[in-house]
Amino acid sequence: MQTTIVYRGKTYHTDLDDPIDISMPLRASEDNPVAWYLGAPEITPVKEGSWTGSVAEGGATNFNTIVFNPHAHGTHTECAGHITREFYSINTVLKKFFFIAELISVSPVQKGEDQCITRQQLEDGMEGKNVEAIVIRTLPNGPEKLRRKYSHTNPPYLEEDAARYLRDIGIKHLLIDLPSVDKEKDDGRLLAHKAFWDIEHNIRLDATITELIFVPDGVQNGTYLLNLQIASFENDASPGKPVLYKLK
Numbered sequence: 587m588q589t590t591i592v593y594r595g596k597t598y599h600t601d602l603d604d605p606i607d608i609s610m611p612l613r614a615s616e617d618n619p620v621a622w623y624l625g626a627p628e629i630t631p632v633k634e635g636s637w638t639g640s641v642a643e644g645g646a647t648n649f650n651t652i653v654f655n656p657h658a659h660g661t662h663t664e665c666a667g668h669i670t671r672e673f674y675s676i677n678t679v680l681k682k683f684f685f686i687a688e689l690i691s692v693s694p695v696q697k698g699e700d701q702c703i704t705r706q707q708l709e710d711g712m713e714g715k716n717v718e719a720i721v722i723r724t725l726p727n728g729p730e731k732l733r734r735k736y737s738h739t740n741p742p743y744l745e746e747d748a749a750r751y752l753r754d755i756g757i758k759h760l761l762i763d764l765p766s767v768d769k770e771k772d773d774g775r776l777l778a779h780k781a782f783w784d785i786e787h788n789i790r791l792d793a794t795i796t797e798l799i800f801v802p803d804g805v806q807n808g809t810y811l812l813n814l815q816i817a818s819f820e821n822d823a824s825p826g827k828p829v830l831y832k833l834k
């Protein structure tokens with residue numbers, strides 16, 4: 587299906603039959619990625635006496651209960667409610683699902699024990715583009731990210747000034763292939779989250795952060811149509827399925 591998009595005075599074409607899924611599959615397996623010190627997700631058939639929710643075990647239907655954590659087990663989109671005392675739900679604040687996005691690749695910079703993504707790196711990657719969403723692929727990038735165990739590994743993160751820069755240039759939706767935009771163990775400071783959402787001044791309730799995406803190597807840096815979809819959980823975060831489409 588061919589579509590024409592008119593965005594901020596420019597016309598683009600895209601082929602909706604050629605999606606680039608940048609979500610990670612969520613599996614009930616030790617292979618599944620995990621962060622924040624949890625175990626693997628669970629997907630298990632309901633059992634009630636002799637009744638079973640498994641066709642392979644004699645039941646009429648497959649009927650699984652799923653136990654997982656959106657922040658820990660895979661691609662998820664969160665809103666400011668992730669770090670506020672007040673309850674804000676991603677399903678209530680995210681009401682549009684198509685955006686123009688810039689995909690950039692960044693090699694985090696070693697600073698002491700940390701690997702940081704700096705404002706300068708984002709400025710260089712964005713090349714002055716005027717878009718609503720940014721997709722950050724960190725390097726090195728490989729399929730091992732689909733299985734990575736992040737707990738206690740001090741993954742790379744965004745410097746506060748880098749997050750502030752994204753807010754200043756009008757980025758509403760930030761997508762990244764890390765478990766957090768902040769340092770794993772920062773005693774709750776959450777400087778990048780707070781800067782991006784402008785928590786202290788003019789809270790940006792319509793801005794979202796999507797973490798634990800995976801952008802395969804073959805996808806080139808550049809401008810894409812982004813379909814940012816979530817499941818309709820009334821919660822600070824929901825598992826999601828961001829999809830990119832090439833713009834021509």
Ligand SMILES: N[C@@H](CC(=O)c1ccccc1NC=O)C(=O)O
Pocket residue numbers: 622657765766767768769770771772773774775776
């Ligand atoms: N860095 C925080 C913890 C944190 O950021 C966090 C903890 C649990 C689930 C998600 C988290 N952050 C995700 O973006 C801290 O050290 O308190």
